[in-house]
Amino acid sequence: MTSDDSGEGGEGTLELPELPELLRLAVGRGWLTVEEATKLAREAEGDGLDVVDLLLDRDLLGHQQIDVLLHLLDPTGLVPGYEILDVLGQGAMGVVYRARQLALQREVALKTIRIARLDDRQAVQRARAEALTVARLSHPNVAAAYDQGVHDGRLYLAMEFVDGENWDDRISRDGPMDERIVWGIARQVAAGLAHAEEHDVVHRDVKPANVLLTKPAPGSGLPDGVPLAKITDFGIALGPREENETRLTRAGAGIGTPDYVAPEQLLSSDVDLRADVYALGASVCHALLGERLFESGSVMSVVRAKMTGDESWRRFPDSASPASVTLLERMTSHEPSERIGDYATLISEIDAALDQLNGRSGGTPVSADTRRPVRRRTGWIVGGLVAAILTVAALVIPWGPGVESVPPRATNLERSGRMVYLFDGESTPIGRQRGKWEPTRDELGGTRLSGTNGWITFSVPTEGFPVFQFQFGLDLGSATAVEVHFPVDERQPTEGERRVVRLTTNDVEQGGRPSLDGEFRPTRERSAMPPSDGDYHSVEILRQADAWYVDVEDTEIGGAVALGEGGRQTFLLRVVGGTAHFE
Helix, strand or coil: CCCCCCCCCCCCCCCCCCCCHHHHHHHHHHCCCCHHHHHHHHHHHHHCCCEEEHHHHHCCCCHHHHHHHHHHHCCCCCCCCCCEEEEEEEECCEEEEEEEEEECCEEEEEEEEHHHCHHHHHHHHHHHHHHHHCCCCCCCCCEEEEEEEEECCCEEEEEECCCCCEEEHHHHEEEEEECCHHHHHHHHHHHHHHHHCCCCCEECCCCCCHHHECCCCCCCCCCCCCCCCEEECCCCCCHHHHHCCCCCCCCCCCCCCCCCHHHHHCCCCCCCCCHHHHHHHHHHHHHHHHCCCCCCCCCHHHHHHHHHEEECCCCCCCCHHHHHHHHHHHCCCCCCHHHHCCCCHHHHHHHHHHHHHHHCCCCCCCCCCHCCCCCCCCCCCCHCCCCCCCEEEECCCCCCCCCCCCCCCCCCEEEEECCCCCCCCCCCCCCCCCEEEEEEEEEEEEEEEEEEEEEEEEEEEEECCCCCEEEEECCCCCEEEEEEEEECCCCCCCCCCCCEEECCCEEEEEECCCCCCCEEEECCCCCECCCCCCCCCCEEEEECCCCCEECCCEEHHHHHHEECEEEEEEEEEEEEEEEEEEC
16 A cells, blocks of 8 residues: 555644644644634633534534544554554545554554444455455565454454555656556556466456555666556455355445446456456556546446447557557457457567567567557447447436437336336336325426435346446425435345435435434535536436446446346435425
């Protein structure tokens, strides 16, 4: 793990003697302004209130941020045998600290996850699986795992501390990178992945953010200017079958990162090394270009491009050599069978490209006409999918070429082109329901589905539809919240534990409920509701491979692991505290 992931400042040397230490730390990390901290300190002292309570009441800091500050104040209290030194990064699933392993007096990266934020059994299994996966590997280009366990409601994983930065941060800071350096990094990543493949491990989430760069040791043999690269984060790696019967995934990440993920991985998480080759090629494209590969940050738009075989995302700078373009086209081919299929060949071809870049002969000749326009493929998806992402359209919003902007009347689950309309504008959709659900009309006379203080389920067939999308416009109306529920047990869609994305007028949250009416427990910090042009927010629910995603106004909000039985997937819309409208 790296010392420079978070992009946040340390404590600094601020002279703030009048502030409590916790507020000093918050100011030093840039989480509070001096003015905010000073006002809070005065209010807490004047009214005899606790600073932590005030921070939460004022919505100035989240629970995770306060948790981090408290552990920085008590550095040996988080995990026995470890002393917290700093924070390396934070995410929805937990915090990574720079720490000292006291018994061996070595610095480590300590990844921690609150068990209360996840299903306990799966969380423990996942952390142990990651530790065991990495523990089998011993390679200079793979960050080593040292220790794992559970303490005081937290999972922890101690890993090799890498004093440097991740590849993504390097690209963000410096922009396009020199081809020789990029391929020098990629060669090391390929070597580390080859070692993992020898142990039957496929990473499944290769991307620049999961490659750490540091200063090479003397005598490393690396060319001048090329940093030492180490692969990290095997949290969703696929190893030997007997250790992955449950395909443990974390919500919203079971299939990798959309910008880099191979098309076949969108349909199934059971992939081979060619998926990692594709992701490494996409990472090289990113480094050469110096910016995101997809202009839209929407998960939906990326998936559409990947599923339809649209390879126009493969943009290269004009300065890219023919050798680089040819190799990248082979690495990122839409068809797995057309990609380089083993690491020995990949490393050999990287060496050949480097030879040509360095003006040496010995590589496979690359003709000057290899910079051809990128083709759009349409033949990869077969059987029941046709050559496009198949969409299940909820309510009345269509998507895709050849579909009318206003859909024709259709009965429940009647197919129309590539769409399935679940609301015909006149009758209530089929599904289990509670509360009041009925067709109504808006101010302009258009039809909409209105729900009052209740819920409705949608059960969607997945056989032949491994990727589909559910879309609607949401007007919160008088409701205090609308929730999208993904049951943990699909056979009991209205019972038991569930993952929840909660939408209010101002905020969006991801969390869970122990039951349909149980207390909502957030698992991520609240974020602002993305702005929309009118009263309605565009909401898209995408199901792919082992995960669900929820987007609001093309902004990814959250997700959940997809668990299905009998070829169907069920989710639930719930309206709380009034009437909401779906259009």
